Amino acid sequence: MEKGIESIFKPHLEPKEVYKGGKNLPKESNKKIYKLSSNENPLGQSPKATEALIQAATNVAIYPDQTDIRLRETLVADFDQQLKVDQFICGNSGSEIIDMLLRAFINEGDEVIYSNPCFLPYSVFSRWYGAKLIDVRLKGTDYALDVEGILNAITPRTKVIFLTSPNNPTGTYIPKNVLEDFLDRIPKNIVIVFDEVYRHFANAEDYTSALPYVKAGHNVIAINSFSKTYGLAGLRVGYCYTTSKIANYIRQIHKPFLLPLTSLEAAIGALNDSEFVAETVKTVLEGRGFLENEFQRLGITYWPSQGNFFIIDPPIPEFEFTDFLMNEGVMVRPVSQFGAPGKVRITIGTQEANEALVKALEKIKGLSKKE
Template identity: 70%
Template sequence: MNNDITSSFKPFLQPKEVYQGGKNIPPSNKKIYKLSSNENPLGASPKAVRAAKAILDKVDLYPDQTDIRLREALAADFNNEITTDQFITGNSGSEVIDMLLRAFVREGDEVIFSNPCFLPYAVFSRWYGSKQIDVPLKAPNYELDVEGIINAITAKTKVIFLTTPNNPTGTYIPKSVLDEFFKRVPKSILVVIDEVYRHFADAEDYVTALHYVKQGYSVIGLNSFSKTYGLAGLRIGYGYTTATIANYLRLIHKPFLLPITSIEAAIGALNDHEFISETVKTVKEGRKMITATFEELNIRYWPSQANFFIIEPPFPEMEFTDKMMQEGIMVRPVTQFGAPGKVRISVGNKEANLALIKALENIKTRD
């Protein structure tokens, strides 16, 4: 007889549905380039690191009871186009996702997302007993299916997740498409625009959630300090929305939520404009270099507005991943993200990108 306490509970999830983050670099005698987790190619913001170190002698004290200082820094970073009471922060963008789902979703409600996408949209919403509605991106270019989403909306729909640029595809949603979408979606539904890669987007018709927040739509722009600022290890993220929605979310915002080091590092990172510019420059130059290699080697890829690419490898994805690892390059299969047979490759610094190119050339030569 099973007396384990868990035996009396029926889990919402099966093990295969649990989100698994990217792997760390394994012990090796040779140089390994980690191009599997979309981390900052230059490391962390120097101002952020200095700010975190400077506060270490005060870690015996509780951090700020609220996140107001960080929200003030965020408002300034947005040129005060929105106010401090329109921001919500958390321990990573993923926690902000969890927070808004806890606030707006109940058992039996429906959540819409579009695969391929970031797996936690589905995983986290399932924790609260909701029904997941997948309206896949349209093949072959991974375009948002506005008509499909509108047709999928019911009286039980509470949250819709959109991502631009999208993880894992690197594609984006043009402004004209988002304009049409917001004209048709009921304002009673919270629309989450995950834009954690927004700094790397340079398409003329790219637009962030800010445009729609300022018009008063029920929308939240989701952001993270993990990519552009290089603070993935400190787990800090934020969202911005209307004051009404943000104040509602703050009702479940725990006191002393953010670690003291994370608060200081995030404020420092927002002010490190030189590092931000250099990061964006490095990614855009790397995208051009890697794109040219894909073209030369006839590797199918999708144009990216983020700091990574999704490709259709010349071998089955796991075989390709193993071959790349043998060449000293870590890449990530994205079947779990809803893109079977595809692999995601992050843009690195110049040294890493040159190593990637050499690895791709070696693999294709042996093909």
């Protein structure tokens, strides 16, 4: 019997949930809407990035750099020479870096461990390559990493474990002593993908990035992005750093001319704008403190955050809540898709945006009190 076209499809790519980004602002609106749904930079973008972008826009008729070497050299300087240029890999967003890593390490049937609630592409992208997905959920009401649960889930087919600190959407982090204990107990043939795209906003005394563990030679790959701190979400630039051995292996599948000229130049400009980075972090930390106080005053259940956002338990069902806030001019995001049903994520904005959010919350609390 003649087989249909479906016979050539990969079975692990049968229709399933796909990642959907946050909604954009309505193109036509008669009122001011504060977008607090996508964890974007509240101050916009670095002026130096803008200047570099404008200059690059006059040369888009020519190909960009064949490699990402100039951006990697700038990253070496940004990391105070603690890493070598061959330890960085750049790409079109942190998401593409995740895809590249999975393409490099995952064969069909290999196992990937991740911990919901978390960034949905960990599981969605892994499925593209036929991975068996193992969800060891964050535990307890404080969304802590389940170290023992992950260790017990490891099998000979485990290839990649995703860790995130600070974590999207919960805002929680992995304390340094927990991370060190975990890394000491992981088999040496497993790759740890450590997503730290919100690291600039983490100020807990026991927070750590992946840098010390990469320098120590662990099989850790640290994911970073230019979308948050640097305000380049629209240009889709990301990077990772790891050991030289792992980075040079991954570089075998790094496409030439991967980064557009505009994105490349803007990213280099952003890295050279330390004043903008400092002002961004200051704005987020001040806004974080302000909103914590307001949530407490209003009786809003929230989780302490080390990112530029909060996850809350809304006083009415999440979709009613997001619709209500949208009508009040504030856009926020339900995160059931991220493994946190019933919860809503709210980005920290400018003081004006934060005050608009508080005003809307005051109004909704006047309409409904959660039993």
